[in-house]
Amino acid sequence: MNLIELNDPEYFQELYAATMPESARPVPSYGIEDPLRGLVPGEVEVREGAPKQRLLRYLRREILPTTFCVGCGGGTVLNTFTHAIDEMKIDPREMVCVTGIGCSSWIPSPYFLCDTLHTTHGRAIAFALGVKVMKPEMKVIIIAGDGDLAGIGGNHLIHAARRNIDLSVFLVNNFIYGMTGGQVSPTTPFGVRTTTTPYRNVEHPFKIADVVAAAGGSYVARWTTYHPFQLMESMQAAIRKQGFSFIEIMSQCPVSYGKTTGMREGIDILKYLRDASVNVDDAKGMSEEELEGKIVIGKLAERRRTEFCDGLRRLNQERRQALAAEFGVGAESGR
Amino acid sequence: MSKPPENAALTNRYLEKLAAKAHFIQGDEAAALGAIFAGCDFFGGYPITPASEVAEVMARELPATGGYYVQLEDELASISAVVGAAWAGARAMTATSGPGFSLMQENIGYACMTETPCVVVDVQRSGPSTGQATLAAQGDVMQARWGTHGDHEIIALAPASGQECFDLMIRCFDLAEEYRTPVIFLMDGEIGHLRERVVLPHPDEIERFPRRKAVAGQDVFGGEMVPPMLEFGDGGFVHVTGSTHKANGMRDVQTQAVHDRLVRRLVAKIESARERIAMVEVDAEDNATVAVLAYGATARPARGAVLGARRAGRRVSFVRPITIWPFPIRAVRDACRGLRRLLVPEMNLGQLAREVERHVDCEVVPISRIGGVIHSSRELYAEIEKAVS
Amino acid sequence: MIVIDEEFCKGCKICSEFCPVGVLAVSSTINRKGYYPPVVEHAEDCHGCRLCELLCPEFAIFIVNEWVDEQAS
Numbered sequence: 175m176n177l178i179e180l181n182d183p184e185y186f187q188e189l190y191a192a193t194m195p196e197s198a199r200p201v202p203s204y205g206i207e208d209p210l211r212g213l214v215p216g217e218v219e220v221r222e223g224a225p226k227q228r229l230l231r232y233l234r235r236e237i238l239p240t241t242f243c244v245g246c247g248g249g250t251v252l253n254t255f256t257h258a259i260d261e262m263k264i265d266p267r268e269m270v271c272v273t274g275i276g277c278s279s280w281i282p283s284p285y286f287l288c289d290t291l292h293t294t295h296g297r298a299i300a301f302a303l304g305v306k307v308m309k310p311e312m313k314v315i316i317i318a319g320d321g322d323l324a325g326i327g328g329n330h331l332i333h334a335a336r337r338n339i340d341l342s343v344f345l346v347n348n349f350i351y352g353m354t355g356g357q358v359s360p361t362t363p364f365g366v367r368t369t370t371t372p373y374r375n376v377e378h379p380f381k382i383a384d385v386v387a388a389a390g391g392s393y394v395a396r397w398t399t400y401h402p403f404q405l406m407e408s409m410q411a412a413i414r415k416q417g418f419s420f421i422e423i424m425s426q427c428p429v430s431y432g433k434t435t436g437m438r439e440g441i442d443i444l445k446y447l448r449d450a451s452v453n454v455d456d457a458k459g460m461s462e463e464e465l466e467g468k469i470v471i472g473k474l475a476e477r478r479r480t481e482f483c484d485g486l487r488r489l490n491q492e493r494r495q496a497l498a499a500e501f502g503v504g505a506e507s508g509r
Numbered sequence: 510m511s512k513p514p515e516n517a518a519l520t521n522r523y524l525e526k527l528a529a530k531a532h533f534i535q536g537d538e539a540a541a542l543g544a545i546f547a548g549c550d551f552f553g554g555y556p557i558t559p560a561s562e563v564a565e566v567m568a569r570e571l572p573a574t575g576g577y578y579v580q581l582e583d584e585l586a587s588i589s590a591v592v593g594a595a596w597a598g599a600r601a602m603t604a605t606s607g608p609g610f611s612l613m614q615e616n617i618g619y620a621c622m623t624e625t626p627c628v629v630v631d632v633q634r635s636g637p638s639t640g641q642a643t644l645a646a647q648g649d650v651m652q653a654r655w656g657t658h659g660d661h662e663i664i665a666l667a668p669a670s671g672q673e674c675f676d677l678m679i680r681c682f683d684l685a686e687e688y689r690t691p692v693i694f695l696m697d698g699e700i701g702h703l704r705e706r707v708v709l710p711h712p713d714e715i716e717r718f719p720r721r722k723a724v725a726g727q728d729v730f731g732g733e734m735v736p737p738m739l740e741f742g743d744g745g746f747v748h749v750t751g752s753t754h755k756a757n758g759m760r761d762v763q764t765q766a767v768h769d770r771l772v773r774r775l776v777a778k779i780e781s782a783r784e785r786i787a788m789v790e791v792d793a794e795d796n797a798t799v800a801v802l803a804y805g806a807t808a809r810p811a812r813g814a815v816l817g818a819r820r821a822g823r824r825v826s827f828v829r830p831i832t833i834w835p836f837p838i839r840a841v842r843d844a845c846r847g848l849r850r851l852l853v854p855e856m857n858l859g860q861l862a863r864e865v866e867r868h869v870d871c872e873v874v875p876i877s878r879i880g881g882v883i884h885s886s887r888e889l890y891a892e893i894e895k896a897v898s
Numbered sequence: 899m900i901v902i903d904e905e906f907c908k909g910c911k912i913c914s915e916f917c918p919v920g921v922l923a924v925s926s927t928i929n930r931k932g933y934y935p936p937v938v939e940h941a942e943d944c945h946g947c948r949l950c951e952l953l954c955p956e957f958a959i960f961i962v963n964e965w966v967d968e969q970a971s
Contacts, residue, residue, distance in 0.1 A: 218901055218962055222905065225901050227901075227903070227960045245911075247955070249954070250955050267744045270597075288746060289742065289745075292751065292752070294616060300589030303593065304590035304591060304594030308598055312741065329582050330582065399953075400916075402949070439910070440911075444915075444916070494519060494573070494575060497522075503522060
């Protein structure tokens with residue numbers, strides 16, 4: 175290592191100029207007024223010879239098409255999410271998407287065009303807590319996978335539910351560690367073969383939505399990628415809810431989950447999700463044996479409790495008002 | 510992050526009140542007050558001996574200045590929340606000790622890679638592992654430098670008194686902002702729990718290094734040695750990732766040149782500022798053949814030993830690095846010119862001594878004391894006598 | 899009107915499989931990436947439920963319907 179080189183800023187300018195031609199750099203997007211401006215309803219935008227959906231304006235178009243596998247449920251979740259944001263007319267400048275590591279963490283980041291924070295494995299919720307406390311007016315949305323949020327990040331998940339911090343967490347559950355090639359995850363069903371359970375899985379899976387409901391989540395639901403309309407409405411309810419909202423989205427991973435279970439097409443796993451789903455209202459009248467192997471979908475819990483950031487702000491306000499009284503300084507709007 | 514004018518005035522009055530009289534406080538508390546005076550608005554932490562007092566004082570003082578104290582479920586969440594808060598505009602910090610510092614390494618690396626300004630206080634205790642939880646050591650020096658994986662640089666400062674705990678914390682926050690890097694505050698259990706007289710300055714005397722924000726067309730992760738930053742909500746649609754990324758933040762792990770450029774710049778960012786960041790206290794004696802180099806808690810008995818040796822007619826110099834990383838090469842080399850022996854007493858098995866040895870021409874004699882006991886002046890005086898003869 | 903972006907399509911066949919009225923079929927014309935996109939077989943049966951639009955992982959199929967878009971905007 176040549177210290178002189180390291181200390182020479184010219185070296186970097188040259189390296190920079192040589193490998194980053196201007197034309198390859200998309201300009202950072204500042205102050206976008208309206209993602210759909212200029213696109214008349216009913217009009218189809220044609221780019222590179224193919225007609226494009228108007229909702230693509232919500233995405234970082236320069237990196238499309240996505241890197242999702244053929245038939246990946248992650249794409250469906252991104253699609254549903256974008257529709258949900260569009261229908262609610264949320265300004266992407268008010269959103270922060272925080273994700274971890276894994277295929278599901280790639281759903282909003284980097285595809286969705288808003289402030290995105292792509293963090294380390296399992297820690298998305300902890301990072302998001304710091305973001306939300308300092309920016310309570312922004313919508314902080316976390317989309318990550320089962321291994322990420324329920325495995326390594328399990329602790330952060332249940333504590334965030336306990337605190338009731340106003341985050342929207344969409345856990346995309348494809349029952350596997352997909353990105354690394356198909357290892358067993360905390361939500362892999364009992365008995366299933368994976369690359370690290372080559373004989374069979376001897377562990378029982380989490381019903382993670384139930385765990386979060388018990389930990390104190392304010393809005394807890396479970397849907398699948400086979401139910402995109404219900405999922406979209408649930409996402410909207412989750413984002414609107416002031417408090418910790420959580421949706422477990424069962425999703426298909428035809429490549430990593432499919433290869434050892436034999437369901438090698440997105441269609442196969444979607445059919446499995448369709449057939450295994452039982453609405454929560456119907457499930458109430460069913461026994462344990464009948465529910466074996468079923469996925470209970472619907473809104474599982476909803477409650478109202480003091481939200482974490484509200485509590486912090488109120489504390490500060492009280493303290494500041496007491497100080498203001500002590501110093502005889504005018505009252506102020508507390509941060 | 511801007512606060513309305515009335516808020517700043519109220520905060521100022523409160524800080525004035527705190528500064529009105531001298532305090533007799535522990536190093537931990539002085540460090541916490543230093544953070545408050547530096548404008549820290551977010552503390553995310555977890556209790557651990559001997560750093561819990563930092564958290565307690567922050568929990569007590571932050572609401573008064575409009576900041577937020579959050580106790581997280583573990584140290585991993587602590588450092589994560591700190592980095593998240595920094596990207597939401599906060600001057601953010603955490604405080605821990607050895608075992609917690611080990612847990613935080615992954616996301617300290619994330620902060621290095623994403624160039625996130627933040628301060629991590631490590632009140633070192635005897636290790637490895639749980640070790641002697643309540644006793645001091647200086648065993649995290651190399652961990653502060655290399656704890657996280659991959660090529661990176663770090664800034665670490667070591668205070669040797671309660672007053673320095675206060676003063677240097679303010680410097681830590683400024684360095685973090687100036688170089689867009691995490692800064693490690695290497696305290697130790699001795700200084701952390703030692704009660705001393707600490708004088709707080711009037712809040713108006715403190716100048717805070719402002720965070721430089723990017724405007725349209727500027728890159729947040731390249732283009733300059735220390736690029737301007739953005740905050741969530743600024744409308745810049747910034748993409749922050751720990752993966753190798755281009756100057757605009759977008760991930761590119763396939764192109765060798767992109768990684769090369771990014772990581773070399775991250776290293777050069779601090780390497781090239783080594784001498785500007787360096788803070789070393791030198792008490793040189795002409796024609797001295799022996800010197801003592803000590804930092805943190807060990808600097809106290811070391812200085813006593815040097816003064817004792819001088820009273821006995823010996824020519825001994827005293828060198829106290831305040832900046833531990835990046836190691837202040839020039840100042841230490843200059844101070845050690847012409848020496849025969851350099852004594853380096855440490856409460857570890859010779860971690861900084863190894864670094865000193867690389868840079869000085871004289872013989873380096875590490876004097877290790879582990880087991881939670883600090884060197885005594887008498888013992889170090891005997892070592893000086895041995896070295897001089 | 900059903901619009902299909904043949905270039906983004908990865909030929910997963912989810913849309914054609916799950917269309918409730920069987921409007922779509924798999925075409926025999928390969929796209930540039932080597933996939934077979936869907937093709938509209940029975941356009942008159944489509945009642946604009948948008949299930950294909952929401953299910954598609956690639957944003958490659960969508961409904962353009964003046965009435966529906968006016969409602970949305």
